[in-house]
Amino acid sequence: MADKRMTGTDVVGRLRSGMTLGIGGWGSRRKPMALVREILRSDLTDLTVVSYGGPDVGLLCAAGKVRKVVFGFVSLDSIALDPHFRAARQAGAVEVAEYDEGMLQWGLYAAAVKLPFLPTRAGLGSDVVTYNPHLRTVSDPYDGEELLAMPALHLDAAIVHMNRADLHGNAQFLGPDPYFDDLYCLAAEQAFVSCERIVPTAELTRTAHPATLKINRMMVTGVVEAPGGAHFTSCVPDYERDEDFQRAYVTAAADPGTWQEFADRYLTGPDAQWPAVRQEIPA
């Protein structure tokens, strides 16, 4: 069986500028932050990012990596708005495709199951259709009702962060919500899973229910062991969101000078060092 372990650098080496990249997690929860930082340090650019957005979107926008954001919201949960996404939008610096969050799921699901579209009511009557003029409706062949045809959201690559995985790509969420990470993997040509710990396969279900294995190896291209890899977003039960560091991120974003200091220190400087998880939850 294939050993799919790789490094974050390996992952970035398989990405190309101009790609459509799906990023798992939700808001400021279980985001693949270590892989996002790898992208920040790379020369990748012109990305289309599909995300239930949080600081992943903010950081990539701040670094000028993004051409287009496909989203339903961008939020840091305990802080309502991401400052960089907000700035990028208000400067007109990024294109957007803004969908109802259920439409986003439908688009990923359609791509996952190789359908061109899935019908929905969500979006009808709203300005989602006004500002996404490519959207079409479809007539129910049985009843004649005219529904919105949410097109498949095909991803060139997906990155997600999970609590555990084995070296073959079977991956596990241990927190309260799997989010849509398995759909991101299925919708993508290549799917990369970072995780807190790579463990032997048998270890995955020693104490956890098999239903926690939403992502399996046939859906995964590579596995990266990245302890603290979701920090400062939450990765329960391994750690909670680092609210102090999230506040520092938002504060630094208020001014180009303080943001440059933040970026040098934590992201892209020669000695950049992302802080360790501080609120580890005891096992």
Added chain:
Amino acid sequence: MTSTVTKTATRAEVCAVACADAFRGNGEVLASAFGTIPAIGVRLARHTFEPDLMISDGEAQLLRGTWPVGAPAVGEVEAWVPFRTIFDLVWHGKRHVMMIPSQVDGFGNANISAIGDYHRPKVQLLGVRGAPGNSVSHPTSYWVPKHSVRVFVSKVDMVAGVGNDRAVGAARRYHDLRRVVTNLAVLDYADDGSLRLASVHPGVTVDEVLAATGFPLTVEGDVPTSRLPTDDELQLIREVLDPDSLRDREVPS
């Protein structure tokens, strides 16, 4: 509960029971409330007159019980509802949501996405989130903590939640706008789909509400005064649901 003194309700407390009343008669549905006072409202409703409501812990579980706002949810887990299941429930329709719009127009179109030119907004907000799907799938209400002409506008900049005039065809079938509760008044919808003044809170005049609304609000006959909380409801709010008075930060007295 016993009460020995006659209590005077604050505006925030009037708003809380007005929010609770929006869920009266809803039965066994998911009651989703954004904001402090709506959260007090749905918990009050469930604790008293609407016991079958189902309420999230804010993460991925539905809990029984009654817990204060601003504190971790405590109660018996009765369901696992990750976002994927929530989305199913939204489209299934057994849900009543109360959202906080940044703009609302005279037919209940609501904006939570962006203010100004959509392609280069003056202010980027959250994004449409689930508002388009919510508003065409299940009962939807709104909470406006600061009723003003900035919020109640003649035309919203981006329609996220669908109003009565735009809900046609398949968007009409399950479209069901209920109420807009504000710090000044309760609004509902007239037969023509326009926002109508249902009641003014004690101490507020009809003219004050009209002056704080940026479009002609429908007014039919004498406008009643919003009800006061009962003494038992006041005690529940003050001692159980919001002992730290977070409600006063949302609607100052």
